[in-house]
Amino acid sequence: MEGLEEAHRRLARIPLLQVTLNEPLWRHTRFGLGGPAAVFASTGDEQAFLEAVRTARAAGVPWVLIGMGTNLIVADEGFAGIVLRYDGGRIEIRGERAAAQAGAPLQSLVDATIEAGLQGYEPMTGIPGNVGAAIYGNAGAYGASIADRLVRVRYFDGEQVRETDGAGCGFRYRESEFKRRRLAGEPWLVLEAEFAFPRGNAEEMRKKAEEILAIRNRKYPPEMKCAGSIFKNLLWDRLPERARQAVPPEMVRGGKVPAAWFLEQAGAKGMARGGVRVSADHANTLYNAGGGTAADFCALASELKRRVRERFGIELEEEVQYIGFREAPK
C-alpha cells in the first residue's frame, strides 16, 4: 500500500520513535496470538508520539494505539496498518495528588499511592496494563475503579492536546468517552492523568493489596496467556425478564450479574476450540493453552455467545478489544 510505505518513511524520520516492519503482535499481547503489524512504532517521548499520530492520520491508512496488550485479541492475519504504543511512564506524587503518564504500568501507580499513604487504588492491585488503557476501559476490581480518583486527563484528540476532568471522561462500567471515541473512529489518546486521594494507613492498604494479589494470582496465574474477563458483567436493570427469573438473588452484586454465572449455566467451563480453552475454574476466562489462534478464540467466543443468547435471551458483550478483524464474533 503506497500510503503505508510513505507513512513508514515519515515515521522512520521522527527522532526518538522506534519503528519496525512486520512486527509480530503475538509478542505484544498476553494472550500470545495474532499476526504482524505492517508498521509498529513506539516511543516514551510525548512529542515523538504526537508526531507519529499526526503522521498516521495524515497518511490515511488504518492505525491503532495499543498499551501493554493484556486486553487484546489480534487477528491471525495481523493488522495491515500502523500500530502505535506510547511508553511515557513517569509517576509523581505531589501531596495528596498523583500524576502518571499514560504508559506507566497501572501497578506502579497503585504501588506509589500505597507507599505515599494515599487511599483508594489498593483494591486494583494486580490489574495488568498501563494507566492510559485503564482510563480507556475504566479498569477496576473489588469495588474500586480508575474513575474513582481521577481529577484531570491530558489527551490528544488527533489535532490538539486538550484537558478534561473526571466528568468529561464519561465513565461508566468498563466504559469511557475514550472508548466511545475510538469506536466512533475518532480516538482520544490519553497522555497523562492526575488523581486526588484521601489519606489512609499505608500498612493497612499494603495488607489489603497483598490479600487481593494472592486471590488474583490463584485466579490468573502469572504465566496464564489470557486477557482477564472476556465478557462484561451484565447490568441487572437491563436484563430481559427471562434472564432475571433465572438469576439467584445472591448473584446480583452492585447492580450487576457476573457474565461468568450465565456462561457457567451454559456449560462453558472446560470447553475448547483448538488451543484456546475456557478455564475449568472461571467460565469468563479464556486462555491460550498452547498453539491457540485468533480463529480458535473467535470460534469459542461465538459458541459461548450463542449458548447464552439461546438460553437467556441476552447478548454478551466483549470486554476484550479486537484488532485487525472486520467484525467481532457474533
Ligand SMILES: Cc1cc2nc3c(=O)[nH]c(=O)nc-3n(C[C@H](O)[C@H](O)[C@H](O)COP(=O)(O)OP(=O)(O)OC[C@H]3O[C@@H](n4cnc5c(N)ncnc54)[C@H](O)[C@@H]3O)c2cc1C
Ligand atoms: C490476568 C488479567 C487480569 C485482568 N483483570 C482485570 C480486572 O480485574 N479489571 C479490569 O478492569 N481489567 C482486567 N484485565 C484487563 C486489562 O488488564 C485491562 O483492560 C487493562 O486496562 C488493559 O491495559 P493494556 O495496557 O494491556 O491495554 P491494551 O490491552 O494494550 O489495550 C486496551 C485498549 O486500550 C486502548 N489504549 C491503550 N493505551 C491508550 C491510551 N494512552 N489512550 C487511549 N486508549 C488507550 C487501546 O487502544 C485498546 O483499545 C485483566 C487482564 C488480564 C490479562
